[in-house]
Amino acid sequence: MKVIILGGFLGSGKTSVLLQLAEFLVARSLKKEHTTPVVIVENEIGGSGVDNLLLENQGLTVKNLFAGCACCTSSAQLEDTVSFLRKEFDPEWIIIEATGLAYPDKIKHTVTDAFGFETGIITIVDAQRWFRLIAAMESFVSGQLENAMGVLVNKIDCVEKDCLHAVIESIKTYNPSVPCYPISAIAEMSDGFWENLLEKL
Template identity: 60%
Template sequence: MGSGKTSVLMQLARYLIEISHGNKNEKKVVIIENEIGTAGIDNLLLENADFTVKNLFAGCACCTSSAKLTDTVDYLSKEYSPEWIIIEATGLAFPSKIKSAVETELGMQAMTIIVVDAKRWFRLLGAMENFVSEQLKDTKSVLVNKIDLVGETTVEKVQESIRKYNRDAYCYPVSATNELSAGFWDDLFEKAGILNGTRTP
C-alpha cells in the first residue's frame, strides 16, 4: 500500500490501449480494482482519467473474495470482450494466488507485476518479512518505485534484497511520477513471456 500502484496502473493501461490500436471508448482494457473496506479511493483517480473501473470490496482478492474475483473477470470478459484485463489488487494480496485462480479457473494466461516502494522497502521487510517474501513469489516483474526519493546505493540494495526472495525476477528501477516509455513496457512484457493475444496482467 502506498507504493504507487495506481500511478503505474494508469501508465500500463495507456500503453495497452496504444498497442491495441484503440481508444478508451472501445473498452479494449478493463481495470478491476480490489479494495479493503466499503468505498474506493484510487478508483476516483482512474475515473478522472477516463477509465472505467469495477471495484471489488470486502476482502482480499486472493482469499475471501477469490470466487467473486474470478466471477468478475469472467463476466467482464464476456460482457466487453477486452484484449486486456488489469487487476489492481490490494497491497495485502498474494499476487501468485490471484494469477493461479485466473489461469486454473478461467483458462486465461496471466502475469504479475509487483510494485515496491524503494524508500520504505527495508522498513516493511523488517516488519513483515514472511508476508513480503510470499508476495514476491513467482513474479517475473518487480518495479522498484520512487527511486527519485532515495540514492543510487539504496536502489541497488533494494534490488539485491528482492533477488534473495526471487532470484528469477527482473527488477526495474522507476519513478512512476515520470512517464514510462513504450520501450520500457515492451521490454517488461517480453521478459515476462507475454507477447501477443488476450492477457490478464
C-alpha cells in the same frame, strides 16, 4: 485475452503504475476497431474506494471489487467479476490491481485455474520503505514477489543509488530470477519499457 496482476504493498505505487500501463495499452490498441483494449478490476480491502475514483476520472473502464481481498476472502467474487468482464467487454487485457495486503500469486492461481488465461504478475516495491517493511513483516512482503514476471522498484527519486542497489540485492535473495526495473512512477515510462516488460507474458 491476457491478464496482468499488479501487486505490491500498500503505498508502493500500484495505481500510479496502473495509470501509465493502461494508457500505453489503450494507445497501442487505437488502430483496432470494435475492441475494448483494457478493463480494470480495482480491489479494495475496505468498503469504500479511492483509487477507482481516480481511474474512472481518467476515462478508464473500472469494475470495483470492494470489502475483501481477491487473493482470499473475495476470490469467488473475482472469478465472477472476470467472467462478467469477458462476456460484457471481451477486452484484450484485464488489469487486476490487487490490494496492498494480497498475495498476487494466489490471484494468479484463481484466474488461471478458472479461465486458463495467460496471466502475469508485476509487483511494485517501494524502494524508500523496503527495508522497514521487510523488518516488520518479512514473510508477507517477500511473499508478494512470488512468481512475478517483473518487479518495478519504485520511488528511485527518493533514495540514493547505494540504497537502490541494496534494495535490489535484497529482493534477489527472495526471488533470485526475477528481473528488477528501477522506476519512478511519477515520471513517464517509455513505450519501449512496457513492450519489453509485456514480452515476458
